[in-house]
Amino acid sequence: MIRTAVPADVPAIHAMVRELAAYEKALHEVKATEEQLHEALFGERPAAYAHIAESDDGEPVGFALWFLNFSTWRGVHGIYLEDLYVRPERRGGGHGKALLTELARICAERGYERLEWSVLDWNAPSIAFYESLGARPQDEWTVYRLTDGALAELGGQR
Numbered sequence: 001m002i003r004t005a006v007p008a009d010v011p012a013i014h015a016m017v018r019e020l021a022a023y024e025k026a027l028h029e030v031k032a033t034e035e036q037l038h039e040a041l042f043g044e045r046p047a048a049y050a051h052i053a054e055s056d057d058g059e060p061v062g063f064a065l066w067f068l069n070f071s072t073w074r075g076v077h078g079i080y081l082e083d084l085y086v087r088p089e090r091r092g093g094g095h096g097k098a099l100l101t102e103l104a105r106i107c108a109e110r111g112y113e114r115l116e117w118s119v120l121d122w123n124a125p126s127i128a129f130y131e132s133l134g135a136r137p138q139d140e141w142t143v144y145r146l147t148d149g150a151l152a153e154l155g156g157q158r
Helices: 007-023 034-042 095-110 124-132 148-154
Strands: 002-004 049-054 060-071 076-086 115-117
Touching (some): 002 095, 007 034, 007 060, 049 095, 076 095, 095 115
Antiparallel strands (some): 002 049
């Protein structure tokens, strides 16, 4: 059901990224191209990794895209899950849990001590799913982000 992504999966991953963005009401924010995803996942210096959830007939029905982070407090790497998505018509079939189980397995195998991700506060079905697996919100932390003009200005490029 779960396998490591290969270059031929990039079009399906790209399509599912767009589907996820539409679900999150942010399709207009997607700028990533298939070429960028290919380079990030399979280029000379990969920046991210992906796993594919397949149907019984081998069709990609979901994906997890992740990268390594590092905890200065624990002194080891962890996994940051950037995107987890299962196509709506395939939800409830265990694909999401299988993807998270694979990432947890990788953490255990490699000695990573954290598996983290963000979820929109209005996404009650996903929150309930994550909590059913034992995940807990980090309510005391607030995520900050610099993008576009603010990032360019701070970086002296404007």
